[in-house]
Amino acid sequence: MINDLMDFIKDLPWWVWAIGFFVLIAIYDIFFNRKHTLLHNFPVFGRARYFLESFGPPLRQYIVANNREELPFNRRERGWVYASAKNVNNYEGFGTDQDIYHENYIFIKNAMIPFKVPEKHQNKRDPYFLASAKVIGEYNKRKRPYRPASVINVSAMSYGSLSARAIESLNRGCKKAEAYHNTGEGGLSPYHQTGADVVFQIGTGYFGVRNEGGSFSMEKMVKLTETNPQVRAIEIKLSQGAKPGKGGVLPASKITPEIAKIRHVPLGKDVLSPPNHSTFSNMAEMVNFIESIAEHTGLPVGIKAAIGKLEEWKELAKIMKDTNRGPDFITIDGGEGGTGAAPPSFADHVAVPFIYGFTDVYKIFLEAELTDRITFVASGKLGFPAKAAMAFAMGADVINVAREAMFSVGCIQAQECHTNRCPTGVATQNRWLQAGINVTNKADRVNYYFSNFKKELLEMTHAAGYEHPCQFNMGDVEINLGDRFIAKSLGETFHYEKAKVPFDSVETLIGCPNLGGSYRKGEKTEVKEVETKDTSVSDQ
Structure with a gap:
């Protein structure tokens, strides 16, 4: 009897099995599913709807959207980074496909x-x-002033938010390209220590330089800089473009023994990264904190912030003017920043875009006659030569790039950074996913991206009649306000003229005793010319 039943089941056609499968799903959704109304009311079809919806983002990104339509980075922008990182032909033919009459x-x-x-x-x-x-740090006479050997560098991205292999690829690539590598607020990991200059970032959680209770430890800060001479500057993060003024929680489930050791946090407990610093609560106290760190470490100290209200910036400028104390550099992050996962309300609406934030802050320090003592670091989707040229014209001295650097190590803009399921292994701690990153190959791609970036920026600078991007001024760039007759220069648009940066020639920069990168070590740097035999611009 049982054998006959088994034979009957085995002989059933496939379509009967399929119907049975869908009937079981329908029964479950109708009688047991109390979480999704759609599935209860429309079993099977509701699940088909969710399945098709999951294909929406990649379908639009790779098939439906045109080359200039996607956000945050369109296909043309990503293609240029991929081609530059692979050191292949990054040109385009038959003229621009941009709408050059569009506003901005x-x-x-x-x-x-x-x-x-x-x-x-x-x-x-x-x-x-x-x-x-x-x-x-030259103006404030720091013991170890620092001249970055590259005007294009890697912005703050922590080990933990990015994978170990991605961080190591970026660091090795930065070493080859003479760029510095900002650690992000997650502490100095072994993957940041493969040879590149490092800017150590201090966040509100003081990871890597904190006491057991979570407060800042000057003793650990000094020890870290003494044992890691590649740390050339310290950045205090006040806020970031993705989520300014918002803290976060590192769940206990994500804290591995390695991360606990790097960040100086306990295992098995959630770790809070508060929205504000416990070490200071106003501008005067912040300046004291900056000066204390600079005195104890001998390094230049700066601040990073996304821009909103300007009253405190005016207060900071006044303190610096009156006391000759304060940050050596200011990193201005645009509200369009995005390497940190954030609620849409923050990512979409809090803090102003880079071009508004930078001009607002620069004008404050220009009016206070302080621009000569500050290095202005610009960040916010500036990883392209034309945008970098614009930033230099506005007063930037150095450019930091984040997501563009992620593209160079394989990021495909899957926008899964916050899920730990990044398919390319760049923004995940999943060992299987990140195992696909070939560190040697990706380090070369980072180097080529930076080298080709600088090459194109230099060519654009020379086309404008200058030797160095610092010579760009507000009159060298026009912004379209909607009509040719109301297109204005940056100076006319934002109502200031950039202060002149003291500059003789690139030749004089090479022999500078404070120059970073391998120039201070006498190492040989090899840079390859662009190859055109491979015209592929695929990401991987």
Whole structure:
């Protein structure tokens, strides 16, 4: 009897099995599913709806949307980074496909006769050498002032938010490209220690330099800088573009023994990263904190913030003017920043975009005659030569890039950063997913991205008649306000003129004793020319 029943079941056609499967799903949804009304009311069809919805984002990203339509980075932008990182042809043919009459479109004004680099000034070692025109910490006479060997560098992204292999790839790539690597607020991990200059970021949780109770430890700060000479500057994070003024929680489930050791946090407990600092509560106390760290470590100290209200910035400028004390550099992050996971309300609406925030703050320090003592670091979707040129024209001295650098190590903008399911292994702690990252290969891609970025920025600078991007001024860039007759220069639009940056020639930067990167070590840097035989711009 049982054998006959088994034979009967085995002989059933596939479509009967399929119907039975869907009937079981329908029974479950109708009688047992109390969480989803749609599934209860429309069993099977409701699940088909959710299944198709899950394909919506990648379908729109790769098939439906046009090349210039996607956000936060469109296909053309990602394609340029991928091609540059692979060191293949990153040109485009048949003219631009951008709507050059669109509002806020920027135009870089070229000179009739481009700048010609004198033969004796050409850098044979690195044709794309582009160091900062300013020395960070020089005005305040820090013991170890720092001139970044690259004006393009990696912005703050912590180990924990990015995978170990992604961090190591970025650091090794930065070493090759002479760029510095900002640690983010998650502490100095072993993956940040493969040779590149490092900017150590202090967040509100004081990870890596905190006492057992979570307060800041100057003793640990000093020990960290003494044992890690590659740390060239310290950045105090006040806020970030993705979620300004919002703290966070590191769940106990995500704290591995390695992360606990790096961040100096306990295992088995949730760790709070509050929205504000416990060490200071106003501008005067913050300046005291900055000066204390600089005195104990000898390093330049700066601050990072997304921009909103300006009253406290005016107060900071007044304190600096009156006391000759304060930050050596200011990193201004645009509200469009996005490497930190955030609620849509914060990501979409809190803090102003980079171009507004930077101009607002720069004008404050310009009016106070303080721009000569501060290095302005710009951040917020500036990982493209034209946008970088615009930032320099506005007063930026150094550019930090985050998501664009992630593209160079394989990020495909899957927007799964907050789920721990990043398919390329860049923003996940899943060992299987990050195992696909070849650190050696990705480090080369980071190097090529930065090298090709600097190459194109230099060519654009020379086309405008200058030797170094620091020479760009507000009149060199126009922004389209909707009609040719009301298109205005940046100076006319934002009502200020950038202060002149002291600069002689690139040749004089090479011999600077405070120059970072391998220049301070006498190491040889190898930079390859762009190859055009492979025209693929795929991400992986």
